[in-house]
Amino acid sequence: MPKVIYVDFQGNRSELEIANGMTLMQGAVMNGIEGIEGECSGSCACATCHCYVDEAYLGHLPEMTENENELLEGTIGERLANSRLSCQIRMAAELDGIVVHLPEEQ
């Protein structure tokens, strides 16, 4: 299974294997990774799964929907160019090894 590496705001790394098709939010929440909440169960409605995606993988991500774009305007952690909602990123072969950094607060 492809790997994802979550790095929390203090720099702690957690490496997980998650199944293709599962979102990075689901992978984090189900495995108890701190720093991602996913209050709305992944329906792109709450912006509590904000993450910063490592530049190398940005080009492989699905395009951002208008909803996601708007939600990112209201995140608690500062929005950066590589900000995404992790519920909108489904694991796929080309994302193997993806590194996402988590904000201090959601």
Add this chain to the structure above:
Amino acid sequence: MAGNLARVVIVGGGHAGFQCIDSLRKGGHEGPIALIDGDPRLPYQRPPLSKGYLLEGADPDTLLFRTADYYREQSVDLYLGVRATRIDRENRSLELSNGDHLAYDRLVLTPGAQIRPLRVPEDIADRICYIKTLSDIDRIRAQLAAVRDIVIVGGGFIGLEFAATARKLGKRVRVLVRGPRIMQQNVTPALSRFMLEQHAAHGTDIRLATGVETVSRRADGGFDILTTAGRSLSCDMLVAGIGVTPDTGLAEQAGLECDDGIVVDARCRTSDPGIYAAGDAVAFAHPMADKRIRIESVQNAVDQARVIAANICGEQAAYDSVPWFWSDQYEFKLQMAGLHEGYDRVVQRGTTESGKFTLFLYKGEMLIAVHTVNRPADHMAARKLLAAGISPGFDQAADENCKLNSLLER
């Protein structure tokens, strides 16, 4: 025994039950925790059931709150596929359907709600589809391929989400709504109208002020329905989403105060101070409401469970979260924040025609609720405004150029 070694027993593995476990452990609770749920599966999330899971299927494991490892690591004893049958308050013990008796210091009731059944002859009752558990959806999915015509009874969120999904799958969909408009309990008349038009535009045939008079079974397995409006309809699948009733059975039997729900105080304690309750089954005086209410939402379940865990961990926590919930229908994301009952003015931002707008609902000059359609950023800002008790002026609310977040920074 008090403090963080108390034995906690939780009845109900929905959002409230799971959250209570997680918050207890994160809050430093070291005592034993047991979870009882009649469903044999590991606790799972409900919102995707009527939405993505219904549409796409997916591995049911992706719905789990946590994998089995979590419960082992956190030393949580799971009693799944087992029901709680009686509370012995005097001896602080819970009787289970498998004959076990669990001693507790703190009991947490998160039983949720039960589907309100459609009244039909007995021989058809088990053929009616409902949307509540993973098994319900799996059952629907197993039949769906062979189904062309679907009739849905009920014009609330669940029925309408199912309708939208079924249309996406190319089914013929008719919805019977007893009341004069859809989502009557939860949104304003203008929003009901807007969504009614969207359903019509997507080919969903919604019949208002129409109930079911009789249902009979056809030889081919389908149904013939006579509506209260005197029309006859035939369909292959009949789905009912006509609401739920709080599951108060165990609490009532134990003599806990119940009134359309298990009555709890601001700290989510029932009339027995050793027993807490949270979620859809609970009736309480929300600080934003002027009477006792019950809220059926994930947010309510989760936030009440957090309050319970904090109290068990020795804090003095009270529940005062701003209620919020959402619904996905076609490309529309409806989000509601606050409690709108008693509003006397609606201020709109954005045009209905654009399919993206926000309704600010006021009681006098006080903002009491905000409903958004495809404006999730407004929803998030509105929750903060409501929590802070900040009411934008009517002109500010209507003005696209007035950033809602900027009102928070004052």
